[in-house]
Amino acid sequence: DGGITQSPKYLFRKEGQNVTLSCEQNLNHDAMYWYRQDPGQGLRLIYYSQIVNDFQKGDIAEGYSVSREKKESFPLTVTSAQKNPTAFYLCASSNPGTGDEKLFFGSGTQLSVL
Amino acid sequence: QKEVEQNSGPLSVPEGAIASLNCTYSDRGSQSFFWYRQYSGKSPELIMFIYSNGDKEDGRFTAQLNKASQYVSLLIRDSQPSDSATYLCAVGFNFNKFYFGSGTKLNVKP
Numbered sequence: 001d002g003g004i005t006q007s008p009k010y011l012f013r014k015e016g017q018n019v020t021l022s023c024e025q026n027l028n029h030d031a032m033y034w035y036r037q038d039p040g041q042g043l044r045l046i047y048y049s050q051i052v053n054d055f056q057k058g059d060i061a062e063g064y065s066v067s068r069e070k071k072e073s074f075p076l077t078v079t080s081a082q083k084n085p086t087a088f089y090l091c092a093s094s095n096p097g098t099g100d101e102k103l104f105f106g107s108g109t110q111l112s113v114l
Numbered sequence: 115q116k117e118v119e120q121n122s123g124p125l126s127v128p129e130g131a132i133a134s135l136n137c138t139y140s141d142r143g144s145q146s147f148f149w150y151r152q153y154s155g156k157s158p159e160l161i162m163f164i165y166s167n168g169d170k171e172d173g174r175f176t177a178q179l180n181k182a183s184q185y186v187s188l189l190i191r192d193s194q195p196s197d198s199a200t201y202l203c204a205v206g207f208n209f210n211k212f213y214f215g216s217g218t219k220l221n222v223k224p
Contacts, residue, residue, distance in 0.1 A: 031210055042118070042202060042216040043158075050210055090157055096210040101146055103204065103212050105157040 002027045004106035006091050011111045013078065013085060021076045021109045023091035032074035033092040033103070036060060043090060049074055050096065078111065086113050116141045118205050120215035128223050133190040135218050137203030140184070146206030147179055149188045151199045152217065158202055162188060193222045 004025045013019045025032065031050045035043040045058030049068040063082025068074055078085045091106040117140035127133045135149075146165050150158035162177040164170045164186065170177045176189040186205075190197055200217040207213065 033212070035214075040122075040216070042120075042214040043204075045211070045213075048211065092212075094210070094212075101206060101210070102160055102163055103148065103206075104160065108157045110155075 004091055004093055004104060006089075006106035006109050008109060009107070011109055012114050013111060014114050016080045018077055018079050019111070021078070021089055021091075021111070023074045023076065023106060024072055025074075025091075025093045025106075026072060027093055027095075027104065028071075029093035029095045029104075030071070031094045031096050032068070033094075034058075034064070034066065034074070034076045035090045035092065037088040037090060046076065085111055087111060116144070116205065116207060116211075116213040118203055118213050118215040120201075120203050120218050122216060123219040124221050125218055126221045126223060127193050129193060129195060131193050133193045133197065133220055133222070135188040135190075135201050135203075135220065137186045137188075137215055138184055139186070139203075139205045139213075141205070141207060142181070142184065144184075144205045144207055147177070147186045148204040148206070148212070149175075149177060149186075150202040150204060151197075152202055153199050190220075193220075195222050195224050198222045 007022045033048040034046040047066045049055035065077045089109045094103045149162040152158045164177040174191045178187045202217045203215040
């Protein structure tokens, strides 16, 4: 089945530690996204990528980094510079330019600080 | 920053009634409009999308778009307890960026 796989489901970060969240899709979508959701809040865009080896900052990119070395993969690193990382992280993908630009989500990663 | 506004609720309706959820957006250049359902602790699930002014129906769901008023709504007919969730409105810009409202919590009472 086609879909978006995020791992791990739960992740704990120690102070000063960098952690990486995995996102893999087999939908053959060109665009991939990372969103952050805080309790009772909407989704805020961290980074997005429309093509391999290219990505753009979203509205809250500080303290995060990404890479897009393969079409299928878009990992997110939460660095020690992100002082309030506790949130639900959602990876998504879409296929812009096809006339069917819907956004689909993975199952999410809950990140907490120890 | 593109603004997408929703009433946070909770919106309570009895089982079998029509639930009406509303969303306004700030950018007149917005091109695509989506409604997602999100259960607690889960990821958003796409339930409706609309690109043109007017109504679009899919089963018990109807999406309504009025670009002149910058307004999009979702009607859920014959509401069921399983419809109880948070509904997120999303607006697409240039078909490659999507902005979300903070969601409306819907409670359907048996």
